[in-house]
Amino acid sequence: MAAHAVSPLTGGLLRRGVTLHPRRRLLAVAAVAPEAPAPTPAPSQLPPSPAPPRKGYYPKRGETVELTCEALAFKGKGVCKVAGSTFVLLCDGALPGERLLARVRRLRRGAFAEAAKLRTLEPHHDAVEAPCPLAADCGGCKTQSLAYAAQIRHKHLQVRDLLVNFGKFDPKLLESSEPDAILKPIVPCDEIFRYRNKMEFSFGTKRWMQRVWKEEEVVKEEVNEADGYALGLHAPGFFDKVLHVEKCFLQSEPADKVLAVVQETWMDPALRLTPYDVHKHVGFLKHLMIRTGRNISTGTPEVMVNFVTSCYKPDLLMPLVDNITKIPEVVSVINNVNTSVGNTSVGEQEYTLYGKPNITEMLRGLTFQISANSFFQTNTKQADVLYKLIEDSARLKGDGSEIVLDLFCGTGTIGLTLARRAKHVHGYEVVPEAIADARKNAKLNGINNATFVQGDLNKINESFGKEFPKPDIIISDPNRPGMHMKLIKWLLEVKAPRIVYVSCNPATCARDLDYLCHGVKFFRCSGKGRTHLLIAVRHEYHGEILDLILFITGYTFHDFDMTEELFYLLFGLAVENNTRHDPGLGSYWTTDPKTRLGLC
Numbered sequence: 001m002a003a004h005a006v007s008p009l010t011g012g013l014l015r016r017g018v019t020l021h022p023r024r025r026l027l028a029v030a031a032v033a034p035e036a037p038a039p040t041p042a043p044s045q046l047p048p049s050p051a052p053p054r055k056g057y058y059p060k061r062g063e064t065v066e067l068t069c070e071a072l073a074f075k076g077k078g079v080c081k082v083a084g085s086t087f088v089l090l091c092d093g094a095l096p097g098e099r100l101l102a103r104v105r106r107l108r109r110g111a112f113a114e115a116a117k118l119r120t121l122e123p124h125h126d127a128v129e130a131p132c133p134l135a136a137d138c139g140g141c142k143t144q145s146l147a148y149a150a151q152i153r154h155k156h157l158q159v160r161d162l163l164v165n166f167g168k169f170d171p172k173l174l175e176s177s178e179p180d181a182i183l184k185p186i187v188p189c190d191e192i193f194r195y196r197n198k199m200e201f202s203f204g205t206k207r208w209m210q211r212v213w214k215e216e217e218v219v220k221e222e223v224n225e226a227d228g229y230a231l232g233l234h235a236p237g238f239f240d241k242v243l244h245v246e247k248c249f250l251q252s253e254p255a256d257k258v259l260a261v262v263q264e265t266w267m268d269p270a271l272r273l274t275p276y277d278v279h280k281h282v283g284f285l286k287h288l289m290i291r292t293g294r295n296i297s298t299g300t301p302e303v304m305v306n307f308v309t310s311c312y313k314p315d316l317l318m319p320l321v322d323n324i325t326k327i328p329e330v331v332s333v334i335n336n337v338n339t340s341v342g343n344t345s346v347g348e349q350e351y352t353l354y355g356k357p358n359i360t361e362m363l364r365g366l367t368f369q370i371s372a373n374s375f376f377q378t379n380t381k382q383a384d385v386l387y388k389l390i391e392d393s394a395r396l397k398g399d400g401s402e403i404v405l406d407l408f409c410g411t412g413t414i415g416l417t418l419a420r421r422a423k424h425v426h427g428y429e430v431v432p433e434a435i436a437d438a439r440k441n442a443k444l445n446g447i448n449n450a451t452f453v454q455g456d457l458n459k460i461n462e463s464f465g466k467e468f469p470k471p472d473i474i475i476s477d478p479n480r481p482g483m484h485m486k487l488i489k490w491l492l493e494v495k496a497p498r499i500v501y502v503s504c505n506p507a508t509c510a511r512d513l514d515y516l517c518h519g520v521k522f523f524r525c526s527g528k529g530r531t532h533l534l535i536a537v538r539h540e541y542h543g544e545i546l547d548l549i550l551f552i553t554g555y556t557f558h559d560f561d562m563t564e565e566l567f568y569l570l571f572g573l574a575v576e577n578n579t580r581h582d583p584g585l586g587s588y589w590t591t592d593p594k595t596r597l598g599l600c
């Protein structure tokens with residue numbers, strides 16, 4: 001299969017195996033409506049007048065440019081332009097409405113460039129003071145100085161544009177004022193700090209210093225880097241530079257206590273602890289992962305600390321363990337040993353150095369065990385809201401007659417919350433440890449009508465679906481690359497009356513929705529009845545607030561491909577005459593109206 005197209009604008013993988021033309025990748029952002037202009041400042045406050053319009057401007061690497069940020073792209077990068085030019089420069093830390101000085105870092109196949117922000121010339125609209133003193137330099141949070149309401153507005157715009165440009169949905173139908181508008185309002189998060197139940201900090205040999213600005217002086221990037229050990233989060237765009245972090249507003253207070261104790265202890269020369277050098281591949285400490293759960297009897301926080309190291313030397317870790325276990329909330333200390341040169345935190349071996357091998361958390365009245373490497377939604381409160389929405393959207397009759405298929409089930413959380421109202425839940429997941437956790441979680445909650453199977457949903461064959469009855473409700477919650485074409489094909493063939501699609505990447509979600517909703521040649525559905533497609537999109541920014549966006553569509557299908565019905569009866573989108581090649585299946589996709597009506 002060809003290399004995946006990685007789009008910084010859309011968050012990564014789009015069409016599997018198809019490299020999108022770089023201009024096309026820009027579409028998702030180019031269509032974002034610019035913000036309303038900021039109120040005009042008094043003449044005394046006016047910044048120096050911008051450079052004259054530069055038509056046909058093309059940046060040079062290393063050049064310092066004055067930019068205006070117009071919108072936010074996926075992962076919070078600012079979409080910036082030089083005055084008078086249409087050329088897009090993506091810039092970390094630039095926010096809509098801001099005028100800034102930046103240095104051009106990379107040119108991306110002539111279609112757009114990446115730039116590093118040097119300093120603000122004029123602040124953005126909706127500016128708020130970032131509570132974290134590291135916010136301007138840390139790769140963890142990118143939009144802390146943007147009012148939360150504005151963050152939500154931008155996320156909404158991004159999702160809408162992705163659905164229009166990649167999902168091929170009619171913008172009028174997406175956002176009509178009718179109650180059946182497809183794009184529902186974002187469900188915001190009540191808590192905008194300390195909401196993450198898991199943070200992963202890196203140990204590093206290159207400490208990234210905070211920038212100090214002197215009036216009118218352009219500080220060189222190199223000045224920010226100094227040799228020295230660090231424990232913290234990566235500087236934006238650098239895998240080898242770590243910003244030293246002593247407390248983090250994203251994690252729980254007990255987790256902050258752990259971080260502080262580790263920081264006080266680990267650099268003591270007497271302990272002979274060394275950070276792992278990602279260039280030379282020497283050193284011991286790789287990552288510090290801190291997870292926060294809840295004691296199911298008392299409801300108080302319980303914390304797991306996971307040291308990821310390059311080899312197994314528990315004696316070296318013991319002084320750290322002794323200190324952190326003085327914190328009453330710490331109930332588990334784990335050591336994952338990862339001998340590979342890669343940067344992941346999953347070890348080949350896992351050892352429990354103190355307490356229990358896992359912590360617990362409660363969601364929708366159920367108890368879940370979480371081990372160091374199992375997937376668990378990172379915002380517990382918002383996960384509760386999401387699962388409630390899923391339950392509502394699934395609309396199980398509650399008479400115990402329906403079959404639920406939970407694809408990408410992780411530790412079984414969604415399926416288990418639905419099991420109480422279903423006949424049986426069948427869960428599929430690739431990670432064996434997650435399947436083991438799912439089975440344990442079923443037992444822990446006295447649920448006997450759930451079966452969890454380990455399997456790779458990217459590699460399904462004709463026998464998939466034979467081992468369980470035809471599902472009434474399918475939950476699909478893939479990770480960021482979205483669903484494989486084989487799975488989409490199977491979903492279209494099985495014609496479950498209801499699909500709930502939960503996504504953490506609106507770009508691949510938009511692509512999958514296009515495939516699911518707008519037709520694939522050779523896929524035809526027959527039969528009559530009501531079919532609903534429900535899509536819940538969990539819109540996640542790295543280190544940012546988790547919002548939920550719920551799309552609900554319903555349609556009736558008759559003799560045609562279910563996607564045709566959706567296309568014509570529900571959305572009535574304009575038909576284009578073009579044909580796309582889908583290398584995943586070796587077949588052709590078409591938007592030809594005759595094909596869409598199943599007449600081919």
Ligand SMILES: C[S@@+](CC[C@H](N)C(=O)[O-])C[C@H]1O[C@@H](n2cnc3c(N)ncnc32)[C@H](O)[C@@H]1O
Pocket residue numbers: 375376377407408409410411412413414428429430431434455456457458459477478479504
């Ligand atoms: C976004 S998580 C969802 C987990 C679960 N539904 C939840 O809410 O906790 C996606 C899950 O898909 C699993 N996964 C990723 N690729 C997979 C594949 N090819 N086949 C099956 N499962 C996969 C991951 O291990 C992860 O547990």
